[in-house]
Amino acid sequence: MRRLIALLSLLPLTQAFASADASAPAKAVVPPPPVISPANAAEPEPEVRLIQKGDEKIEEYRLNGHLYMVKVTPSHGVPYYLMDDNGSGTMRQVDPSNRIVIPRWVLVRF
Template identity: 35%
Template sequence: MSRLLAVLVLLLITYTANVAAKDAQPIIVPEPPELPSQIVSGENMKPDLTITRKKKETITEYSVNGNVYMVKISPEGAPAYYLVDTDGDGDLETRRTALENGMNIPQWLLLSW
């Protein structure tokens, strides 16, 4: 008897759910707004170069937006080496003898304030 009662209750719940779904008003979704026009970036992506010549060396500073990110030092009679700011804090903490040395992980600046 309890099984029959459980089946009847389940059928009653299912029936009322179907009736309620038929009486419900459809949801009206508004049209999406038009896309804005494409934004053209005014940012200069080419690095600015500052070359300083001294008696026995040439120093080349590479900067973007006024921030120095790499310095190339070319001593006279010796191979050139680079000082690189790898984390963007303004300190040139990494010294390299070549720029294509192994695998370099891209470190793009996404947000700054």
């Protein structure tokens, strides 16, 4: 019963706050932030070149003109990847059972 009386006594206060909000000026609507298009993005997207040799499909991934990964999908069997780890141009086959990929970011190039 005490709770009901306390709630009823607060009812006029809520009405006073509601009328104060109605007299406040309306806020301006803020426009959404601009959309960054891929052309304006800082990181370039990789170029993918598809080569079809018979039933075999080869996908070459290049970034800034440098070949860094090749995906080979043979006509029979599972696809496999060849990756250039250090930028020397030698490709190494990536083992699909070993999923650990060590990040090798280029921080500074001289």
